[in-house]
Every structure is written in structure tokens, then in C-alpha cells.
Amino acid sequence: MTDDRLLALLDGTLADPAVPLVRAGDLGLMRGDGVFETVLVEHAVPRELDAHLDRLARSAALLGLPPPDPAAWRRCVAAAVAGWGRPDELSLTLVCTRGTAPDGTATTAFAYGIPVSPRRRQLRRTGVAALSLERGLDPGLVGRAPWLLHGVKSLSYAVNMAATRYVEEQGADDAIFTAPDGTVLEGPTSTVVVAHGDVLRTTPASLGVLPGTTQAALFAAAEAAGWQVRTEPISAADLHAADGVFLTSAGHKVTRVHTLDGTRLRDSSALAAHLARLLESRYPNRAVHSCNDATT
Amino acid sequence: MTDDRLLALLDGTLADPAVPLVRAGDLGLMRGDGVFETVLVEHAVPRELDAHLDRLARSAALLGLPPPDPAAWRRCVAAAVAGWGRPDELSLTLVCTRGTAPDGTATTAFAYGIPVSPRRRQLRRTGVAALSLERGLDPGLVGRAPWLLHGVKSLSYAVNMAATRYVEEQGADDAIFTAPDGTVLEGPTSTVVVAHGDVLRTTPASLGVLPGTTQAALFAAAEAAGWQVRTEPISAADLHAADGVFLTSAGHKVTRVHTLDGTRLRDSSALAAHLARLLESRYPNRAVHSCNDATT
Structure with a gap:
């Protein structure tokens, strides 16, 4: 073996x-x-x-x-x-x-x-350059077209994999899918979280995204620590105006987006480290080296 | 084994x-x-x-x-x-x-x-009741969003399988995917072909559908037999006005749609048998029982 x-x-x-x-x-x-x-x-x-x-x-x-x-x-x-x-x-x-x-x-x-993977761990530390990619799905169909499998984490992930390969071919690290009107959806393998002031926001499942498990854990920890948490639509402009844009998943933990479509976003290193610590606080037996790498 | x-x-x-x-x-x-x-x-x-x-x-x-x-x-x-x-x-x-x-x-x-399957063979004989299902994909993205894998026959077929299960749960036999504006796309496992007068039409790949192998074979045989064949957009109204609506694939061969969204279409049994014979004419060693079952 x-x-x-x-x-x-x-x-x-x-x-x-x-x-x-x-x-x-x-x-x-x-x-x-x-x-x-x-x-x-x-x-x-x-x-x-x-x-x-x-x-x-x-x-x-x-x-x-x-x-x-x-x-x-x-x-x-x-x-x-x-x-x-x-x-x-x-x-x-x-x-x-x-x-x-x-x-x-x-x-x-x-x-x-x-x-x-070492690359995934490195990206947690450095943050990612992301490209926004149109997902081409009409959010108006969510909830009335069950055959489209909105909200199902199915094995049919070829588009998610292709999107990841595409952005890497373009020299970026990760993708953020958007709806036809520019509304933020999700990453191919992550949930998008945006920080502004003392508010954390993420995209609602009603737009056809997969509800994030790590995002939910982060929101629970953040709310307990005094953050407001909201599940509501996020516009492309919101990403550029935010104090921080983050991708969350089991693999990403809390990975900050430092660059979007070639434009440098506000420096959110300290905020990323803070949110990563909040997330880690949920788990027992943690040690210094188990904290999100962004903190080291 | x-x-x-x-x-x-x-x-x-x-x-x-x-x-x-x-x-x-x-x-x-x-x-x-x-x-x-x-x-x-x-x-x-x-x-x-x-x-x-x-x-x-x-x-x-x-x-x-x-x-x-x-x-x-x-x-x-x-x-x-x-x-x-x-x-x-x-x-x-x-x-x-x-x-x-x-x-x-x-x-x-x-x-x-x-x-x-016996069911597939039976449906070739009887024709199918089909439901039109919105596919939710913006055709405007085809050709400029390679990550969406338009025209790729990938293993990520869960939506195609879910659409098939959905229509069967509704008491129908097959599905026809449509674009947001009602334009006809394709079946979950087939290509749509429409007959009107001496013209056969199918949806262009530029709308994001998979170019059909059986449809192409049928068109080649039909053109040689004097039909006009066109690859151009088909509207929902075209389906109801047609002399015949057919689903083609290796499994479907030429299967007529007798009912669409609960509305009976024009009887195309004879036309289906004719097109099935045209398709069969391409293959050597055929025998009576190898012809499309619609002819028997």
C-alpha cells in the first residue's frame, strides 16, 4: 500500500x-x-x-x-x-x-x-490571484428546475475542474464564478466570503450555490466573536470595495484573494489571519502548527 | 463473466x-x-x-x-x-x-x-412523450467560456441523468432542453431533428449543444436522398408546426416525439419509418430485423 x-x-x-x-x-x-x-x-x-x-x-x-x-x-x-x-x-x-x-x-x-497538497497549503499562506468566470447559469431557475441539481455536490465536477485548469493556464490561482448580471456565486471548489467593517457576507443558496460547510463554521465562530454575518447577494463591485475577499473550503480553510482579474485588492493579510484563528478555535487538540498557515 | x-x-x-x-x-x-x-x-x-x-x-x-x-x-x-x-x-x-x-x-x-435496453427499443417503435426542460445555460457564452465545456461529451452527466429521471417521474419518456429564450437545444442523451416539408433541421453547435453523430449520419443519408438539411436555430413554435420531431442518438436511432409537454404533435409515424430506413441504408449486412423497429 x-x-x-x-x-x-x-x-x-x-x-x-x-x-x-x-x-x-x-x-x-x-x-x-x-x-x-x-x-x-x-x-x-x-x-x-x-x-x-x-x-x-x-x-x-x-x-x-x-x-x-x-x-x-x-x-x-x-x-x-x-x-x-x-x-x-x-x-x-x-x-x-x-x-x-x-x-x-x-x-x-x-x-x-x-x-x-503543498500548493494548497502555500496558497493559504500567500493568498490567491483569482479570475472571475461567468458560470452561465440563470439564477432564476433555482428552486424550479430540480433537474439542474442546484445545491447538489455531485461527482459531475468536470466544469469545476476545467475552470481551475483555465485560470491556472492564465497564470492565476483560483476562480470566482459569477452570474450573468455579475453577481458573485462561488469558487469551483470553495465558498466566497466578503468582509466589510464588522460584517461578513456570503452568497445565498437561492442563487444556486452550494452552501459552504467551512463558511458556515467560520460564520458560527465569527458571530460568537461579535461579527455580523449575512447571507445575501454580493456584487462584483462589493469585492473591490471590501476589506477582504476570502475563499473557504475544507482545503482552502480561509484563503484570501489578493488580486481579482489582475487588480490588486485591499491588503487583507491581518484579517485573513484573524478569521483563520476564529475558524481554528472550533477544533480541539489544536497546536500552533495546526493554525491556519496565514498566521505563521 | x-x-x-x-x-x-x-x-x-x-x-x-x-x-x-x-x-x-x-x-x-x-x-x-x-x-x-x-x-x-x-x-x-x-x-x-x-x-x-x-x-x-x-x-x-x-x-x-x-x-x-x-x-x-x-x-x-x-x-x-x-x-x-x-x-x-x-x-x-x-x-x-x-x-x-x-x-x-x-x-x-x-x-x-x-x-x-428493451425499453429503448420499445420507444423507438412507439415514439416518446417529451417534456421541454430549461437548461439554464446562456448560449451567448458558447465559444468564449471554454471552462463551461460546451460541446464536450464529458463523464459529468449527472444533470442529463437527473433530467431523464425527472421526466419519467412526470410520466413522460424523454426531455428536450431549451435555452432561456425557448430555443430548442438537445435531449439529455440525444440530438433534436425537425422535419418540415422536404427540410430537416437541427440545432447548431454554436448554441452549446453536442454535435450529433447519428444526426450527422441521418443528414448525410437524407441529403443523398433529396432532402434539404439545415443546421440552424429551432424555436419551440417550430416543434409544434413541424411534420415531425425526432430524437436521434446511437440508442434512439430515429425516435419520433409524439407528444410534447402534453400536447399531441402531428402523426409522424410514416416519416419516422422513412428516416429510419434512410439511416439504416448506411450500414452493410442489414437484414429486415435490423431496420429501425418503427418500420415493423
Whole structure:
């Protein structure tokens, strides 16, 4: 078994990630027909696991998959956490596919873990240059076009991956999707958070974005620390006027955007460090080196 | 090995489809990051294989995957065709994923075959009741937003699958996606063709649809038989005014739409049979029972 990746099954056992797991005919593979979550594990703590399992269940319901068994997933995650023999942060992706039967009676489920990449950790420290990319989705359809899978974290992530490759080809680090009218949506793998004065804002799910697990954790910690938190539409102009623009996810933690579409934004290094500390305050067993790298 | 499914590899060998083939970390599985084609094999002839391999190569290029090796794919398809020990039509899906390395240096490729389903064959005979569903994509972005993967047949097909499930839940058989202004786009797994007088029309790729392989074959045969063929925008009103509305794909062949959004369309049974015969005329070794079922 290679030691920098890990595969855990729902019966609580580990398997060799180098050995094929999934049949060619699995609809998760053939059609991107399944759901996932990515959980950050640090100091043996799977962060926000309840929230991730809740979102996995919502995604599964919207995709017509059987409800995930929380006890089995906890067993699986516990096995992964126990089996991770490295000091690195573990990025643990929980996957549930429709499997080989269209009626969902033979789903495939597993957790696959890799270390958080050095590049991701570096970008947490340095911040990112982001490009805004049109997502081309009409927000007016959200809530009345369930077939478009708004708010579902499905395995059909090719556009998200393509957007990330596109901005990297342009020399940038990350993307922020926008609606046709310029309203801020989300990153391909993150939630957008904007700070202005003592207010933190993020985009509402009613615009078709995925509700952020890390963003929700940050907002809970920030609100407890005296911040106002709001879920409301954010305009492109808001990004340029903000005290700070941040991308949040299990992998991003709180990553500041220092440059947007080639324009330098206000320096938010200190604010990023502050928000990162607020987020870290939610987790037990933290040590200096577990704090967001932006603080070091 | 179960005998109603088949797995062929690019070295020209067959493998057991019941044995897992793909690692958990394959990006085709984890992120729908890959491309596919579905080829109809009938009487040992893989139909329109050149066109399918061309489109596979275009999809791969747009996704930043290495160019597929046509010789290897032909070897793989030949092995599948030779190994298919049943009289049924074979629906052969060619899959190429990014594999386990983000840089595409370790892609996964295979062909997976199953019989064309009895339901699909029945719908070719009876025609389908279709619902028009908004796709929510702004056609104005096509050609200037490569990250949206217009014209790429990617593995990220969850929306296509969800649309199909949605219409079936509503008691219909198939869907026709429309643009925000009502312009006809495509089916979730098919191309839309409209007949009016001696003219056949289909939606241009410039609106973000996938150019149809079966539609192109039908148009070539129809043009040779004296039809005018046009690739131009089709309005919702055009569908109701048409002599016939058809869905084409390897699986659909030429399937007529008899009902759209609950409204019965003009009876196009004879026209469907005529177009199906035109399509069949392209393929050697055909027999009476190989003609489109609409003719029987």
C-alpha cells in the first residue's frame, strides 16, 4: 500500500487504494452520477463531520439516491482517521455513487484520502490571484428546475475542474464564478466570503450555490466573536470595495484573494489571519502548527 | 463473466466486467473528469466509429486530455465486437478518464458494453412523450467560456441523468432542453431533428449543444436522398408546426416525439419509418430485423 493515500470502506476496514475498487459499469464513473464531500482531518479530528454528512444526505436525496447511513460513514471515517499514519493534514473525500444499478439498489461508497497538497497549503499562506468566470447559469431557475441539481455536490465536477485548469493556464490561482448580471456565486471548489467593517457576507443558496460547510463554521465562530454575518447577494463591485475577499473550503480553510482579474485588492493579510484563528478555535487538540498557515 | 455485459481494454483484450477496474482515486470517478462516446454495434458493425472517435478526440482536447490513439480504440472496439456473443444490439460506451494523475499522464480507458435496453427499443417503435426542460445555460457564452465545456461529451452527466429521471417521474419518456429564450437545444442523451416539408433541421453547435453523430449520419443519408438539411436555430413554435420531431442518438436511432409537454404533435409515424430506413441504408449486412423497429 502506498502510504500517501488511503482507502476506507463503510464496514470500517481499510483497503489498498492501489487495487481497483470500482467496476467499469459503475454509474458514478460512467455518468458522474453520485455525490461527494471532502472532509479535512487534522490532529485526528475530522472537521465539521456532522455538517458534511448532513450535506451528503441532502445531495443524495436530491439525486434520488438512498439515504447514506450516518453510522456507517462515521465508522468509515474513524477507520480512515485511525489509519492515517502521517503528520500531514488529510483531505478525505467521501464518495457515494449510484453504482451499477440505475435504481440505486447497489450503490458504491468509500472514503479516499490524500494529503492536503503543498500548493494548497502555500496558497493559504500567500493568498490567491483569482479570475472571475461567468458560470452561465440563470439564477432564476433555482428552486424550479430540480433537474439542474442546484445545491447538489455531485461527482459531475468536470466544469469545476476545467475552470481551475483555465485560470491556472492564465497564470492565476483560483476562480470566482459569477452570474450573468455579475453577481458573485462561488469558487469551483470553495465558498466566497466578503468582509466589510464588522460584517461578513456570503452568497445565498437561492442563487444556486452550494452552501459552504467551512463558511458556515467560520460564520458560527465569527458571530460568537461579535461579527455580523449575512447571507445575501454580493456584487462584483462589493469585492473591490471590501476589506477582504476570502475563499473557504475544507482545503482552502480561509484563503484570501489578493488580486481579482489582475487588480490588486485591499491588503487583507491581518484579517485573513484573524478569521483563520476564529475558524481554528472550533477544533480541539489544536497546536500552533495546526493554525491556519496565514498566521505563521 | 456475466454474458449480458462486456469489458474491452485498449490492448485488444477482454476483461471480466464484474471485476473492479478503476481505482477509488481515479479522477473520472472522483470528479467526472473524462470523456465518453456510445457506439451502437449491430450485426457486428460498430456504427459511425470514425465519427465517434473524432468526437472523442475533440472532447479530450477540450478537456486537456492526451489525444486518444485511434488504432488502440479500433483494436478495443474490434475485441468488443468479436466478443459479443449475443444477437442483441450492443451499446458500447468508450470511456477515457484523467486517471489518477491530474496532469493526464496516467489516463484510464476502456469500452463497456451492454445490450440496448428493451425499453429503448420499445420507444423507438412507439415514439416518446417529451417534456421541454430549461437548461439554464446562456448560449451567448458558447465559444468564449471554454471552462463551461460546451460541446464536450464529458463523464459529468449527472444533470442529463437527473433530467431523464425527472421526466419519467412526470410520466413522460424523454426531455428536450431549451435555452432561456425557448430555443430548442438537445435531449439529455440525444440530438433534436425537425422535419418540415422536404427540410430537416437541427440545432447548431454554436448554441452549446453536442454535435450529433447519428444526426450527422441521418443528414448525410437524407441529403443523398433529396432532402434539404439545415443546421440552424429551432424555436419551440417550430416543434409544434413541424411534420415531425425526432430524437436521434446511437440508442434512439430515429425516435419520433409524439407528444410534447402534453400536447399531441402531428402523426409522424410514416416519416419516422422513412428516416429510419434512410439511416439504416448506411450500414452493410442489414437484414429486415435490423431496420429501425418503427418500420415493423
